[in-house]
Amino acid sequence: MISVYLQGDSWAHQVPAGLKLLAVALASLALFQVTSLWVYLICLCVVLLCYASLGRAGLAQLKLLRALSFFLVLLALMHWYSDTLHDGALAIVRLLTMVLAANFVSVTTRMDDMMAAVQPLFRPLALVGLSPRKAALGVTLVLRFAPHMLVVYGMLREAWRARTGSRNSWRLLAPFAIQSLRMSDNVAEALKARGGADGLSA
């Protein structure tokens, strides 16, 4: 399945998903009560040690920092410009700590287990007719549609290229949407033929 999950059998993989989620939630609440840069730095080191405990593959996960770097640089520049460097450093370290901690949970928890851990949160939704079953089916459908849509887009692009010689065009977006919508109609029909999202249980 498509996920940021890292296959493995470490101590962190064995901690129940619910516990890990709870820990991150509590940590995020606690971190906002603190204003000392040193405390933040210690927390950041602890999180980094967690990644290190997964070995080389774990440290490789830190590549996600690249995606953050653009904003962190902007943030630093902004604070440097307005002479609030201490606030800036605080914000950056706090952000790094939280993002890395939360990501650590994602990296060490299978999507199925994550789903099972948050399933109880859906119970209140049953009141408006949205069963947890539907939410789970919805997730499955999203993971099912996304790769298929990439295939549809690839085929359209090929046809476009064969006829125009150019590689890509925003003009492909609408036919892409129409074709994939037709596909989703077919899936809806097939789902209905098998008893629909509610099932047939008496």
Added chain:
Amino acid sequence: MADRSLVQIAFYAALVAVLGLVPAIYLPWTGPVPITAQTLGIMLAGIMLGPVRGALAVLLFLFVVALGAPFLSGGRGGFAWFYSTSGGFLIGFPFGAFAAGLVMRATRELSVLVSAAMAAAIGGILVIYAFGVPGMAFWGNMSLAKAATIAGGFIPGDVIKVCLAALIAQTIARGLPSALVSRN
């Protein structure tokens, strides 16, 4: 038609995801700010599905991301990103789709192109920024004005997306009218 609703919602959630996988583009006149297609999906979800289903589609998308699927622009995934400077924008996404759907419905008598452009501008820019900028100020430990300055760099790219969303909605309305659920 509960099954169809569920499939439609999942479909647009997947569309938002797939658009997040489109590599960011850089245009000379927007500077170093990356333009990603993700919010185009948010706009389309609201425009095509209407307020409730549009917002549910975006919520489902965020849920799948939170579970760990790498569907945020740039191939990011997991709930960690709600803690980052873009967290406010993520929270604004479902509200943006909801607003876009409302505008679409309120401007029924206008042409799809005009109505979709308004929906995309209000839902996809105004509402999302109303959540995103305070989120950025909060996580970045800075004033709203400064956060707004940074976020402002993304507006040109968003204007392009508004135009695209309107054109796509109009084309779909012609090619597959039944897909414009928001007006059915």
Added chain:
Amino acid sequence: MALWPQKKNRNRPRVCDPDARPYAVFDGAGLTIGGKQILQGLTLTLQEDRIGVIGLNGSGKSSFVRLLNGLRSPSDGTLALFGAPSAQAEPELPRHVGFVFQNPDHQAIFPTVEEEIAFGLTQLGAGKDESRRGARTFLAQHGCEQLADRPISELSEGQKQLICILAVLVMEPSLLVLDEPMTSLDALASRRIRDKLLSLPQKIVMVSHDLDHFDGFDRLLWLEEGRLRMDGDPDTVREAYRRDVALRLGSEQEPAAL
């Protein structure tokens, strides 16, 4: 706007008899979609084990078989399915009528074979573990246990279609409806699927463009422009159909006839 229609009353008495013969009785049934007449004036009784449906593109074959499992409802005339009027039978139909689509990619929802099969069992009310176990046993019964953990996207077209058929069979329908199930398969795979189908205890109604697929069938229906053009034993109907196609080839050369 009701977003999620509330669940229908589940305690309604069952109206369908899955073993009823005839299982479908059309009386002047027609179907209109968006002002367009798709099917009209169908009067026929289905009771045979193996029934084939042929006709040119747009003749209404797909709509016709969709009437059998409630994906479409007749807009005029009457239709009785498993001994009950179609409107009343509709909620029960997914349980009794398995439907296999032309393109397996549209039918398979889940990432792995095991989950796809298990879905049918959860639809019938089984718990998660129970349905997973059931799926494995079922796959083993059909000689496919080695496929259980495979991602569906990596299977061959023939394997995909086989899994789609099994995913429907696991719900133990009494009737299996197939809408051009062999269209995307090569000659060998389609032969294997056909042999598999003929070995099943289920009643079968199948649409196909390949007339050879109907060897061993009891009856063949030929639809043309939404009406029943011919109805009889496969050899007679196939012969007439071939002659008709040859005749049209001789007389119509215009692209409009495609």
